[in-house]
């Protein structure tokens with residue numbers, strides 16, 4: 001687009017989004033991670049996604065566990081409440097937050113250690129409950145913060161810097177999430193901002209647990225030759241399942257596609273996801289196919305990215321709990337303390 | 352007629368011992384005896400006579416021995432009584448041991464085929480053909496087993512002279528809405544009664560006689576009482592993981608919530624109850640909810656408390672309100688899951704690594720399970736910290752008489768929470784700053800629409816602005832403020848209950864479910880010409896009354912139900928200068944403490 005208007009002298013007013021905020025309004029404290037860390041690249045896309053969507057920062061609750069990745073909520077959306085909890089237990093804390101205030105948009109960041117090892121149980125249960133939240137795993141195949149030990153997502157055969165080889169099978173969090181009945185499962189790469197930002201936006205439009213497993217290279221401990229989570233390896237091996245587009249509910253754009261070349265998925269908040277097909281012709285609404293595709297890709301050492309599975313029809317945990325419309329946290333006492341006559345009635349029944 | 356009273360305190364009235372004895376029913380768990388025992392206890396209660404019931408049960412679903420003990424006491428003593436006066440020995444597995452354990456002169460009701468009279472002839476036996484009577488009561492073999500239980504109720508009722516009308520009322524209540532069961536049980540009780548009338552000659556001194564001491568009283572267990580406290584405290588997020596003896600707290604709460612906290616029109620709930628995947632998750636959820644502003648709670652027992660360590664430290668350090676009920680059982684490890692103890696005191700008080708100390712409330716009655724539950728939520732939100740309520744199996748799972756609970760008079764104290772308007776007015780907000788000098792900072796809730804509202808919560812080092820720090824002075828500043836906050840709590844927590852005796856040189860300090868036994872022991876000591884004063888601690892941190900009490904007495908016996916003298920040690924740490932005055936009496940065999948044991952232990956050391 002060409003800017004035809006001649007700007008007045010002085011600094012131009014920064015661009016704002018639909019709620020009048022600038023991109024800077026979505027930033028956080030300066031990152032303290034290593035230069036070039038994949039986690040920082042993801043942080044930038046979270047900021048962009050929230051800005052583009054016009055998310056109200058005060059309605060976001062940023063949640064995390066412990067790890068380099070779990071530190072990142074401090075680096076975006078400084079106007080949102082954040083909670084850096086304990087190692088592997090973020091899902092339970094997030095569940096409590098979701099119950100206390102169902103109007104909050106929960107944006108959770110975890111690591112592969114935080115999720116696939118110490119937190120595997122809580123990960124399974126949050127997916128099982130389908131607590132509304134974005135569950136982002138910044139997956140680098142190692143424990144960054146404790147200086148580079150293998151995590152449970154490291155591929156068999158992957159090598160540490162020291163040359164130590166991983167002899168164990170890896171846990172595929174996307175495959176697991178699908179098995180557990182997750183309604184939104186995506187995989188991406190910190191080095192693929194375009195796809196990542198579309199997936200993030202779609203995840204935020206999903207009403208249950210949206211799991212995003214994002215390969216996020218640890219430049220300090222796992223970016224060497226022999227690593228399967230390095231920038232180089234991921235770039236060389238990434239196979240996008242489709243070209244992702246996201247049309248938010250507040251933009252009524254229609255694009256003409258060649259018939260049959262694009263699959264549209266309607267999100268429950270009125271947004272639209274467009275999946276431009278590749279020769280693979282992948283359909284992310286087929287659960288069995290999705291599971292099989294992941295197994296096959298892992299066998300063939302392929303790095304598939306994109307929206308692996310989506311089902312917008314599932315009830316979320318807040319639906320299942322039949323919660324009051326008003327957040328439980330701030331219900332007035334009249335609604336949470338039954339009257340005197342109730343106590344009297346109960347006392348009588350015990351006499 | 353010869354007096355058979357074992358306890359010299361048992362007063363006889365023309366050879367009769369009226370309203371002062373204990374009954375023990377020995378059965379097999381899962382046999383349905385619970386209903387019969389409740390009927391027996393209730394019918395005595397309905398006659399206006401103070402009673403208490405204790406269920407000694409195995410950690411098993413069916414087939415293992417279980418004992419139910421009813422204490423009938425005209426003076427209102429409701430603690431466990433050491434001696435059994437009347438045994439109903441229905442369990443062949445334990446009958447021989449049960450009858451051997453009786454003191455000479457006690458009563459034993461048993462099935463005739465067990466031949467218990469051959470085991471001992473110095474107890475008063477009543478042999479009853481239960482099998483035959485049950486066969487007459489029903490053709491259905493399965494039913495016969497159940498009805499046998501109600502037949503012994505009839506036998507005991509006749510022997511003790513329990514009003515048939517009260518038995519009928521109690522049966523009607525127990526099987527409410529199940530007409531057929533009511534009829535069958537009424538008939539079974541009547542059968543037992545009639546057979547006894549026709550075939551047994553009363554040869555003992557035990558009788559019940561109508562009194563007027565239970566009118567207007569309720570019977571409830573401590574877990575249900577605590578659940579009521581949570582209901583009226585306005586708890587909104589409740590999380591738990593099943594464990595004996597705490598499960599019934601959240602299960603009962605769930606029933607009450609469904610009844611009273613669901614909007615009848617919309618069907619929407621003003622609460623969420625979540626059965627978590629484990630106790631770590633249960634506390635994580637409670638903390639997440641507390642952080643976001645809900646009145647949250649969880650309930651567990653020893654093993655769960657151990658799992659909650661890390662999260663409790665987070666709650667303390669990051670200052671997040673929640674309430675944790677610990678219905679204590681015997682530990683360590685799995686321990687004896689269906690026996691009672693007070694051995695989590697120190698672990699709850701200091702739960703987590705690092706320097707931590709928590710507010711711990713110590714209910715001593717079912718009424719306090721209710722009222723301290725209410726109080727716990729106020730304290731948690733006022734002090735922005737996890738608050739423990741330490742109940743135990745004896746209090747939590749046994750039935751106790753009580754005055755009806757009072758409706759909360761105070762409005763809820765939601766603590767120092769700043770909303771949008773207050774933020775606007777203040778123009779400044781620092782999450783961890785001690786603005787008021789009481790160590791308690793202000794907080795905001797996520798979702799508050801003001802640019803100043805947001806802050807970042809972390810379990811890592813943080814300064815007053817909630818920013819990450821590794822600076823020594825920031826850490827010390829924070830830890831000192833947390834300590835100051837804890838000191839402030841001394842003025843807010845419930846004060847101890849004092850029973851001062853004139854001229855008493857000796858004092859007793861106890862807490863929790865020991866209370867009824869101690870009250871009775873104080874009375875027994877008085878009868879033995881030894882006046883003692885008694886202070887019951889209701890909370891940690893200690894309040895100034897405790898120090899005064901210890902100062903006022905020459906010797907202070909700290910009575911507690913654990914091996915390691917945990918309360919005595921905490922008091923010693925609190926007032927090392929008075930430590931030499933402290934003596935210890937422990938009772939930790941898994942059974943509730945009884946008055947006689949305490950009295951004897953004190954007399955032994957004092958004489």
Ligand SMILES: Cc1ncc(C[n+]2csc(CCOP(=O)(O)OP(=O)(O)O)c2C)c(N)n1
Pocket residue numbers: 066067068069070087110111112113114115138140142143144145146151
């Ligand atoms: C209970 C507990 N055990 C161990 C640790 C130490 N620890 C901190 S971060 C971490 C691993 C983090 O790995 P990951 O989640 O993959 O995050 P990354 O640093 O790689 O982003 C471990 C083991 C801890 N904080 N808590």
Ligand code: SF4
Pocket residue numbers: 032033034036037038039068069140144145217218219220221
């Ligand atoms: S150690 Fe690795 S994961 Fe941690 S900040 Fe550095 S590059 Fe990132």
Ligand SMILES: [Mg+2]
Pocket residue numbers: 067111112113138139140141142143144151
């Ligand atoms: Mg990692």
